[in-house]
Amino acid sequence: MKIKVGYQGNHGTFSEIAAMRFFAGKDYEACGYPNFKVILTDVENGVLDYAVLPVENTTTGVIARCYDLFRHYDVHAVGEIDIPIHEDLIVLPGTKLEEIQEVYSHPEALSQCTEFFAAHPGIKSVPFQDTARSVEYVRECGDRTKAALGSWRAREYYGLESLISKVQDSDLNMTRFLIVTAKEELDPKADKISMMLVLKHRPGALYNILGILAKKGINIMKLESRPIPGRIFEYMFYIDFSGNIRNREIKEVLKELELRCEETKLLGCYPAADPEKFSENQS
């Protein structure tokens, strides 16, 4: 039976690309969903085997809404993958740059391509629902004066052409996705742990908690504080650190964190993505 993988959005979104890359070589089926809540509910009740959730972007930072939802469901992360976000200028086959009068895309994508629009003052940027839908819209219109900013996957799925690749101003835009499941599963190569911790908001609280990790020589990869609605004297932290939950020392660390924090939740244990490993050949 095919592995069922959920992602947010339509064909051609970077979430679909993340699912395709992570499950490449496996017998899977990727299903687009309208929002994160529905995806997580379907993972929890077993309709989906896995979901691919964007959690952090190098330009815009942590995708807090997704993180904050995730911890309320009975699911955990078993993998992560980094995907470069490259917007291509996508056109009907054979279209020339001189023909284009309007470029459609999500406002966020349009705002990342300011240099392109400054260099082509005759081309109007038109905000649209999402990048993938804007590519579909260009195909529907069949009008060579219209183009879209979107992913290589949207271009491929809708059978269009990329006139310019990597149109965005910065080349360093990357999104980190977590692969989550409700199954009991632990990759033997897992070397990274994600947790949510709630601390009392008092001097030294975070220092004392980090001491538990420092004493064992554990490396912290990410730490982010988040306010807790309605609880102004407590703080929530998302933390990533190195280790495997089967390891005896890590088990001691987890036990101590549980004792010393107001609340803890293990979000997952998985093999860390290797940023060097990623191949650009498909993008």
Added chain:
Amino acid sequence: MKIKVGYQGNHGTFSEIAAMRFFAGKDYEACGYPNFKVILTDVENGVLDYAVLPVENTTTGVIARCYDLFRHYDVHAVGEIDIPIHEDLIVLPGTKLEEIQEVYSHPEALSQCTEFFAAHPGIKSVPFQDTARSVEYVRECGDRTKAALGSWRAREYYGLESLISKVQDSDLNMTRFLIVTAKEELDPKADKISMMLVLKHRPGALYNILGILAKKGINIMKLESRPIPGRIFEYMFYIDFSGNIRNREIKEVLKELELRCEETKLLGCYPAADPEKFSENQS
């Protein structure tokens, strides 16, 4: 001479509201700007006295792009203010709910009002450039079948009516703004410090740094790690903690942080916003 204050966007954005609230009672002029880079350049070269920059939102998290830019300019924060983000359903005067067929707004605002659209399946949501522009557009069209989601300030500026206030699903949406300047200035009531720290990515590095604060009983309000492009073995942290840079103990802390970090930058010292103080009467 009027105080010149820059903000991103058009009349009616929440950035303009932040400027209005922070400088209320002073003789100021608020100027809309197309993007953060131009604002910060104009603060640096003295065209603007101050700028109001969104740095964190309770739903979407830290606005990393703004933070990351800010530290590259010779400016510092001298104040902060929290603004609740409430989208109103804005219409031409006298319009009734039954007349509305289309609601225009920024995709982010539309996605925060899912319950409204679920309850009114006959109303179509139409993505638009930004919330304030969508209000202006409704006025331009003069068509009672069109409405927009935007702020009370956009409604007021364009002389329209609010048919439903606080349309969004969650009531807890708040954005934190920093007030930055290039002037030498320190509020005597300043009790909060924002810094950027670069650490070597090795076990215990963050723990040791936080020890400097913990030893003096200093309270950490926010801590966020950010990757540094092209420097995979170093980490950058944005940290907020209590104190005033004129204080002798804080001076010692700053000196020690400078010695023990790869790089530090003082982003500002200012009076912490009091979330309880905020009055809702204008929203």
